[in-house]
Amino acid sequence: MKKNLNILLILLFIPLAVLRADEGMWLPSLIGELRIGDMQEKGFRLSADDIYQINQAAITDAVVSFGGFCTGELISAEGLLITNHHCGLGSIQRHSSLENNYLDEGFWAMSREEELPNLELYVRFLREVQDVTETVLEGVEDGITEQSREQIIGRNIRKLQDEAMDRTQWKAVTKSFYYGSEYCMFLYEEFNDVRLVGAPPKAVGNFGGDTDNWIWPRHTGDFSFFRIYADENNNPATYAAENVPYKPRNFLPVSAGGVDTGDFTMVCGFPGNTDQYLLSSDLEMIIGKSLPAKIRIRTERMEVMQNQMDKSDEIQIKYSAKYARVANAWKKWQGVIKGINKVEAIAQKKDYEQKFSGWVCRDPAGRREYENVLDSLECLIKKESDLILAYEYQREILGAIEILRFAGNFMDLVEAFQNREIGEYYLDNTIDIAREQSSDFFKDYTVAIDMEIFRRLLIIYMADLPETYYPVPLQEAMQKYRGDIDGYTTYLFDKTIFSSKEKIMSLLEDPDQADLKKIENDPVFSLARACEDLSAKIRHSYRSITDLKNTIYRLYVKGLREMEPDRGFYADANGSMRIAYGQVRDYRPRDATRYGSLTTLDGIIEKSYLSMEDYIIPEKLRELYEQKDFGPYTVNGKVPVCFIASNHTSGGNSGSPVLNADGHLIGINFDRNWEGTMSDYVYDVNQCRNIVVDIRYVLFIIDKYAGAGHLIDEMKIIPK
Numbered sequence: 001m002k003k004n005l006n007i008l009l010i011l012l013f014i015p016l017a018v019l020r021a022d023e024g025m026w027l028p029s030l031i032g033e034l035r036i037g038d039m040q041e042k043g044f045r046l047s048a049d050d051i052y053q054i055n056q057a058a059i060t061d062a063v064v065s066f067g068g069f070c071t072g073e074l075i076s077a078e079g080l081l082i083t084n085h086h087c088g089l090g091s092i093q094r095h096s097s098l099e100n101n102y103l104d105e106g107f108w109a110m111s112r113e114e115e116l117p118n119l120e121l122y123v124r125f126l127r128e129v130q131d132v133t134e135t136v137l138e139g140v141e142d143g144i145t146e147q148s149r150e151q152i153i154g155r156n157i158r159k160l161q162d163e164a165m166d167r168t169q170w171k172a173v174t175k176s177f178y179y180g181s182e183y184c185m186f187l188y189e190e191f192n193d194v195r196l197v198g199a200p201p202k203a204v205g206n207f208g209g210d211t212d213n214w215i216w217p218r219h220t221g222d223f224s225f226f227r228i229y230a231d232e233n234n235n236p237a238t239y240a241a242e243n244v245p246y247k248p249r250n251f252l253p254v255s256a257g258g259v260d261t262g263d264f265t266m267v268c269g270f271p272g273n274t275d276q277y278l279l280s281s282d283l284e285m286i287i288g289k290s291l292p293a294k295i296r297i298r299t300e301r302m303e304v305m306q307n308q309m310d311k312s313d314e315i316q317i318k319y320s321a322k323y324a325r326v327a328n329a330w331k332k333w334q335g336v337i338k339g340i341n342k343v344e345a346i347a348q349k350k351d352y353e354q355k356f357s358g359w360v361c362r363d364p365a366g367r368r369e370y371e372n373v374l375d376s377l378e379c380l381i382k383k384e385s386d387l388i389l390a391y392e393y394q395r396e397i398l399g400a401i402e403i404l405r406f407a408g409n410f411m412d413l414v415e416a417f418q419n420r421e422i423g424e425y426y427l428d429n430t431i432d433i434a435r436e437q438s439s440d441f442f443k444d445y446t447v448a449i450d451m452e453i454f455r456r457l458l459i460i461y462m463a464d465l466p467e468t469y470y471p472v473p474l475q476e477a478m479q480k481y482r483g484d485i486d487g488y489t490t491y492l493f494d495k496t497i498f499s500s501k502e503k504i505m506s507l508l509e510d511p512d513q514a515d516l517k518k519i520e521n522d523p524v525f526s527l528a529r530a531c532e533d534l535s536a537k538i539r540h541s542y543r544s545i546t547d548l549k550n551t552i553y554r555l556y557v558k559g560l561r562e563m564e565p566d567r568g569f570y571a572d573a574n575g576s577m578r579i580a581y582g583q584v585r586d587y588r589p590r591d592a593t594r595y596g597s598l599t600t601l602d603g604i605i606e607k608s609y610l611s612m613e614d615y616i617i618p619e620k621l622r623e624l625y626e627q628k629d630f631g632p633y634t635v636n637g638k639v640p641v642c643f644i645a646s647n648h649t650s651g652g653n654s655g656s657p658v659l660n661a662d663g664h665l666i667g668i669n670f671d672r673n674w675e676g677t678m679s680d681y682v683y684d685v686n687q688c689r690n691i692v693v694d695i696r697y698v699l700f701i702i703d704k705y706a707g708a709g710h711l712i713d714e715m716k717i718i719p720k
């Protein structure tokens, strides 16, 4: 019996142990201390120093934060960089026109002279990480208010960063870990001359479009190439034609050997935000209230956009990027809710909270500081929950009406007019900015869409929120119109000057007092102003709760780390560089279904027969397929396209290098699977996968499709 019990116990605990495997995103500077043993056990053949070392070339020296929203990596001694197509999209789009439609046709610089500058873009290399907890917390006494704490910390951080920047000329960024228990300062070398080198047509780079977004099996060639330029001393410089390709400290060799199921993989990049340590009731609020509200609102917005886009090609072009942005999070959130329910994360977390309570009770005197942690958090979550709809609605409704945002910009102009005596220069400048914003705005604006979204979202807003949350002009209008939302919408859009490009542009030609009056009396402007005031108030009340929550979560996580000293804790993502590792792995999305871990060109051709817009492929690609003109980029006669692995990644990891056990580049990370998007809250090794474009597909496209083999010559290819 005893033996049976032991076996039972072992069986009970195995799933938990497995669950932990592959979870986590680790600071490179802590790999040596915390993870390298486990990594090597799982197949990694390098050392911690190969990953990160101060002043010595290591893997992290080949990885950059790309524009602050993605990751990129160096793959040649001459500054050649690869990231995702969707990360380079802004730059590709900006260089595209009807004559040079790089989005549709792709773009390949055949010489350095043809590489295209992108003034808005930068990349950052991480040069140094310092644990600065002690210095940052200097002067922070027990029991002081959160506000004074923040003030002291802010001062300490500024001082530290100023010193570091003086010493190194690098950019210093300090991040908080574990809700402000610990702090690290990151020093970055920033380069601003980053030129577009190549991009496949969007039928390759965004193959599958929104249909396949967040979906496995996937067949997207989501990559693009850039090059970093420096001055003649290899230092950062703003764009100048005579700048030269940057010689990086390190670049990644490219593996031609490829991957197979079970292989070790590692990802190094800049994940933005995760929330791994939330209480069950926090998660309940998120999936029960906050996400459903946001999904519902976006469903309306997307429906309106889609209706109009179907009617006109022009609107299609204007709204496709806006639509994709709205749809990306909309689709992800639905995956999050499903995933959390599927792995029963709420129940898991409840058990864990009980374990914590039990642990506190076992030594009440020694663990007094944790005594009220759970109760206090519950109480704050309850308060937050009362406010959550108002908070989400000010962002997703008040903040989503294009004309309100646009008119809101004119507050600066009104202010500049009112403070004319400060300087004509300031006013002129503001007018210039307003002109630029206006021409940008009208380039992609369709009043019929905005008006219908306004009407529909207003119905939701008024049905769900009490009148105290109505901006003043709305309160007045509803009395006047006796609740007639249609009538109010028509009035507003008829009356306003902000929906007319001609009116706004002529007003901005040489604005005078009378024009100022026109703006101030405009009903959309008044509404925008009132919405901004109201939103600020809502955000303020909301923050007073979440700041306090933050303080108590700090204590909670401190307690957890004391309770489980041997569990490898990792801090939530916060935009700092992280390493995740795991393996190429298939998964079961649902009963009786198993998804393999590798896709091939065959799958692209299969999808292309479905005659869906998102699956249209370039003729050239079909020809290569039919003629089996695959070059050396095949496995068993098939061209690999994408693969999945169990690396714990998040938004911001797009473009991250995926490396094999020898630190060679095997792919570019670009997405996660729908069943696994809940990994921002709970990671489950059986469901969570990152999606990667296989580097052999990248090589195939540039060599066989684009004829840009000169880029491959620049790389260091490790043969099969």
Ligand code: ARG
Pocket: 086, 206, 208, 209, 210, 213, 214, 324, 328, 651, 654, 670, 671, 672
């Ligand atoms: N889901 C990917 C990530 O969150 C974005 C992929 C871009 N592609 C698209 N069809 N929207 O950002």
Ligand code: ASP
Pocket: 070, 649, 650, 651, 652, 653, 654, 670, 671, 672
């Ligand atoms: N597609 C995401 C990105 O752009 C990656 C993810 O959320 O997994 O960073």
